[in-house]
Amino acid sequence: MATGSGGAATKIVWNERQKRFETEDKKAYLQYELRNSGKVMDITHTFVPSSKRGLGLASHLSVAAFNYAQSNSLSIIPTCSYISETFLPRNPAWKSVLFSEDLKSSI
Ligand code: COA
Numbered sequence: 886m887a888t889g890s891g892g893a894a895t896k897i898v899w900n901e902r903q904k905r906f907e908t909e910d911k912k913a914y915l916q917y918e919l920r921n922s923g924k925v926m927d928i929t930h931t932f933v934p935s936s937k938r939g940l941g942l943a944s945h946l947s948v949a950a951f952n953y954a955q956s957n958s959l960s961i962i963p964t965c966s967y968i969s970e971t972f973l974p975r976n977p978a979w980k981s982v983l984f985s986e987d988l989k990s991s992i
Pocket of ligand 1 (some may be wrong): 916929931932933934936937938939941942943945959965966967968970971
């Protein structure tokens, strides 16, 4: 069982008002904007305090956001470079949730 601050045991909270997925202490977060009448989640920024980096915490935040999007039939725009350059190449199965030109006709 992972017990580290970046491990899978870290609880991630959805902060609907501020459009964030965040740790309970709010120090690490994934920020998004809703577009296309709320059907598209544009992930604009991911932040983890320097003392907790490299432990997978940003990945954990990303999984929470992608799970939420998938469960609510939203598609994702990966504006944040961590998502596009690190998370998606390492977790290519999540590319199925991305917003694509093909979906434009349905939103
Ligand atoms: N863009 C893309 N990938 C990045 C990155 C960046 N700016 N900074 C770090 N990474 C990658 C590294 O390749 C690292 O790989 P490694 O583990 O092989 O060294 C990987 O992220 C680490 O993954 P993970 O442990 O899940 O991420 P993290 O919890 O350390 O958090 C950031 C990663 C980017 C959120 C964190 O470094 C941060 O807050 N940086 C400052 C803000 C920032 O640049 N945000 C991203 C752009 S919006």
